[in-house]
Structure formats: structure tokens, C-alpha cells
Amino acid sequence: MKKRGWTPGIAVYNSLVYVLTRENCMKDAHNVFNKLIDEGLQPNVETYNSMIVPLCESCKLDEARMVMESMVLKGIVPSTSMYHAFLKQEGIEESLKLLRKMKEDGSDPKSDTFLMLIEKFFQRNESGNALRVWNEMRRYDISPARSHYMTMVQGLVKHGCIPRALEYYDEMKEKGFAPDTQLDKEFKTFLLANRDHWRGAGKYNIIPQRGRHFTIRSRMQ
Known part of the structure; x- marks a missing residue:
């Protein structure tokens, strides 16, 4: 590239690091990393992101942590996307x-972090952890948006937690x-x-009535 009168910038090197890491060519990725330093460029948070993100996607968390620790030692603060x-x-x-570390670093968790x-955790069938x-x-003083409520309600319904789902759905409305x-x-x-035999363990009670009709009442109004 230099022979043609064009010197690659940091963005080009970052892209190379990402592709090589994603393809599990770690030696080559590190070589590119060192090359950009030799060229007088300074790795930035996106450079480290380019290695950490694909490592995390491949579940190589120990390697990803080592890269992040190296970055922090150089005084670079992790980005929100890196934490994600x-x-x-x-x-x-x-x-x-x-989440606590994000707050300490000044990269406070946002609404989309929690979503x-x-x-x-619902995808992992861990509804308790989602709660x-x-x-x-x-x-963290983040008010849930409709997307949070819908994700919670749909996840609880899928896992058979109907009474709890009803509570969140009512709160959403x-x-x-x-x-x-x-x-x-x-x-x-x-x-x-379930009107004739089900009693809600949470907010809802179903009270059998004559004929087809019944009422839903809350224990706490």
C-alpha cells in the first residue's frame, strides 16, 4: 500500500485486527497490532474492541479479559460496546x-444494556436471573420502557409464569x-x-361467578 503512495490509517488496521481475530488467526492479529505501533500509530479503544469483541463472540473470555487488562494498563477506558x-x-x-464496573468507569449502564x-437470560431459560x-x-435509576416490559412479559409467559407476567403487563399499561x-x-x-379452579399466587385472584362471567380482583389496590 505504501508503494502506491497510500499509508493506511488506524481504521484500516482496526478492521484487519477484527477480521483476523474473528477467523482465529491470533498470531496474525497480534502482528498487525504491533505493526500499527511500528508505523507510529497509537492503538485506541476501537483497536482493542476489534480484538475483544470477536474473542467474546467465540466465548474466549479469558483471552478477552487479558486484552482488556492490557488496554486498561495503558490508560484506555473500556467502551460501552466492549462491556456489552x-x-x-x-x-x-x-x-x-x-454493571458495577461500568458505573465505576463512568460508562453507566444504559437502558439497552439491561434490555x-x-x-x-430468558433465551437461556433463566427467568429468575432475568428478574x-x-x-x-x-x-440504577433506569425507568423501564415499553420494550423492557414487553420482553419481560413475553419471557414470563413463555416460561409459564402467567401470574407474574400479568402483574408486569398491568404495570406497563x-x-x-x-x-x-x-x-x-x-x-x-x-x-x-382457569376461572373455576385457579388462584393467582401474586396480584391476581380469579373469583368464580355464576355462568360464564367472573371478576379479577387485586389483593392490593
């Missing part, structure tokens, strides 16, 4: 630690968010099918 790369792979305890974690993330979100037609149908079907 780890959060997508970690279990609940490590995820909670990373991503809630989705992840822990929800509670943690409140501690009370906050002024638009209801979901499909969920309305699913909840109505469930309540009708």
Missing part, C-alpha cells in the same frame, strides 16, 4: 459485577404504554380457561 461484548456471554454474578441482559436484572435496573393485542388475547384465554 462481555455481558452477552457472562453468567448472572459476573454480569452484575460488570440485552433480560433478553439473554434479578430487572430489579438491578431499578437500582398503568405507566401509559400501549397494550399488545396478542397478549390481551393470550391472557383472556388463560383466565377464562
Whole structure:
């Protein structure tokens, strides 16, 4: 490239590092990393991101942590996208630690950080951990958006936690968010099918009435 009078910039090297790391050519990726330094360029957070993100995607978390530690020693603060790369792979305890670390570094977890974690734990069939993330979100003073409520409700429904799902769905509507037609149908079907023998363990009680009609009442108004 230099022979043609063009010197590659840091963005080109970052792209090469990403592709080589993704293809598991770590020796070549490190060579490119060293090459850009030899050319007088300074690795930035995106350079390290280009190696850390594909390592996390390949579940090579120990290697990714080593790269991040090397970066931090050079005084570079991890980016939100870098933390997200780890959060997508970690279990609940490590995820909670990373959230605290994000706050310490000044990269406060955002609304989409928690949405991503809630989705992840439902996909892993870990509804209890999704609920822990929800509670943690409140501690960071982040108000759930409709997308958070919908993800929570749909995840709980999928895992058979209908009473809890109803509570979150009601809360969502009370906050002024638009209801979901499909969920309305699913909840109505469930309540009708269970009106004579089901008692909600949470907020809802189904009270059998004469004929086809019944009422839903809350223990706490």
C-alpha cells in the first residue's frame, strides 16, 4: 500500500485486527497490532474492541479479559460496546459485577444494556436471573420502557409464569404504554380457561361467578 503512495490509517488496521481475530488467526492479529505501533500509530479503544469483541463472540473470555487488562494498563477506558461484548456471554454474578464496573468507569449502564441482559437470560431459560436484572435496573435509576416490559412479559409467559407476567403487563399499561393485542388475547384465554379452579399466587385472584362471567380482583389496590 505504501508503494502506491497510500499509508493506511488506524481504521484500516482496526478492521484487519477484527477480521483476523474473528477467523482465529491470533498470531496474525497480534502482528498487525504491533505493526500499527511500528508505523507510529497509537492503538485506541476501537483497536482493542476489534480484538475483544470477536474473542467474546467465540466465548474466549479469558483471552478477552487479558486484552482488556492490557488496554486498561495503558490508560484506555473500556467502551460501552466492549462491556456489552462481555455481558452477552457472562453468567448472572459476573454480569452484575460488570454493571458495577461500568458505573465505576463512568460508562453507566444504559437502558439497552439491561434490555440485552433480560433478553439473554430468558433465551437461556433463566427467568429468575432475568428478574434479578430487572430489579438491578431499578437500582440504577433506569425507568423501564415499553420494550423492557414487553420482553419481560413475553419471557414470563413463555416460561409459564402467567401470574407474574400479568402483574408486569398491568404495570406497563398503568405507566401509559400501549397494550399488545396478542397478549390481551393470550391472557383472556388463560383466565377464562382457569376461572373455576385457579388462584393467582401474586396480584391476581380469579373469583368464580355464576355462568360464564367472573371478576379479577387485586389483593392490593
